[in-house]
Amino acid sequence: MAGESAVPSNRMSGAVHVAVPALARPGGHYSHAAVGGGLVFIAGQLPITPDGERLAEAAFEVQVAQTLANVQAALLAAGSGIDKLLQVRVYLDDIANWPAFDRIYAQWAGPSRPTRAVVPTGPLHFGFKVEVEAIALG
Template sequence: MAGEIESIHTTHAATPGGHYAQAVAHQGILYLSGQLPVRADGRHNIGEPFEVQVAVALDNLMAILDAAGRGPHDLLKVTVYIAGIEHWPAFDRIYARYLGEHRPARAVVPVPALHHGYLVEIEALARSGLKS
């Protein structure tokens, strides 16, 4: 068999609003679902400035990595969806603060709109370190 799929969940990140896991680990890869700027307690932040939305989404991503026993240095690929490419420089600045010197592969995709009217969503792949 190709190995088990292990579901990752933490109360320190927003609970999924649909039929999906916060992350799953399989064969050494951790697949992190798209993170919107929804706080861990479920509070929405639609009216918050872009910079706050980015910080909340990245906090969720970091909490899920932590729940899997991983950190930002384990990120392999990050995909960022931004409603309004004019936000790219602000995103890049905040992202660099969270990741420090680590530079995973990344794509920033401008989109016309995101769920609930948010301005950013972030998904990622990381090393899992879990035996799956």
């Protein structure tokens, strides 16, 4: 886990919360990534640039690209990668955006084919159109 700040949150459990310098600071009381038991858990990532700009007004495709870049940055900081993804959960404000999401996601994921759920939610935080969380091998 080079380049990031990994802080054991509970020495007994071996859980490690990972600060990801390539992402904007979390907006609440959470970590972008946590590692434990050989697994990496990526918190829900939103279309927020590393400098903290919220892309709520950007086109859906731009929001998806930034969100997936954030997931990838968190995976890498936690010592994982797209090829180690086990499960991805996608939250969309409108299920009509599913085909566009799937097209961008397929290019991003490449040959990796983790399990996935796509959940239509209605409005998301800050007016975003997409949020993605993931679980991967460490």
